[in-house]
Amino acid sequence: MAATPIKLAGAGAFAAALAVAVSRPRAVGRLVRTLVARAAGAPVYAPLPPPQKVKVAVCQLHVTADKEENLQTARRAIENAAAQGAKLVVLPEMWNCPYSNDSFPTYAEDIEGGASGSVAMLSAAAAAAGVTLVAGSIPERCGERLYNTCCVFNSRGELLAKHRKVHLFDIDIPGKITFKESLTLSPGPGPTVVDTEAGRLGIGICYDIRFPELAQLYAARGCQVLIYPGAFNMTTGPVHWELLAKARAVDNQIFVITCSPARNPASSYQAWGHSTVVGPFAEILATTGHEPDTIVADMDYAQLAERRANMPLRQQKRHDLYELLDKTA
């Protein structure tokens, strides 16, 4: 006797689930993908935090061959950013050493081992300033390999995540610029999404910005900001640096931050500079030239929903014609 109502309730629930599945196939697809990812042990991200405003400071640092000096410069910049009210602070690519294959092995540090002077300073500085710190990048040594690695700290100085540059900068424009990071560095294993007090961040390093799929993947995972510490050069910088930041922003209707070292005439690699904060309508919120500088911008995450409602690109995508395939979810 007791079995009948249970069976009926089961049939009712099945019918209801079938009705939802038929009327909302995409929602069901998302649910299935989430369950599969969870079963495979992949990280499953919480829904977006409520809209909030975040003041970001982007520190375009003067980088020299003197590592101690670079550490002090970075620490002062973090303090200065916090004094201006920033809750999120961003540093440039390779801020603790000259950007060169000769330097990477010499300046590399073992991040996991905890012996790293740069990481100890960054952790202490983030905690003292009470900021979320996207700490640019430094050369990381891990066993036999070197990586171009960005560490992210919370406001207690805890290391939240590490992004190892996924796309290595190997280019040859004869007579202009030739660089081959792969001579010394290994590519990182995949994308890095970090939930922080300053929002959900997707991290890329410099050349990573040229690959739109990585940015799309971050947007699909609910990132509010894409952050690219980078050191473009005097050939590609003038034509591509701002264009790429705006392109990633407008394609994904998302905030984009780029942070470069300042140009140093004494350096073998001349960085383009021009660190920039871009809004989700591809509008420049803050930018600078090539000198050492800290720029500050207010990001209002409510604008993400607003821009996406005004121009509903996500809903208008033709999923029947093309689809982003996230192989790491």
Ligand SMILES: NC(=O)CCC(=O)C(=O)O
């Ligand atoms: N450090 C880099 O990845 C430089 C990338 C760059 O300059 C480019 O044009 O791309």
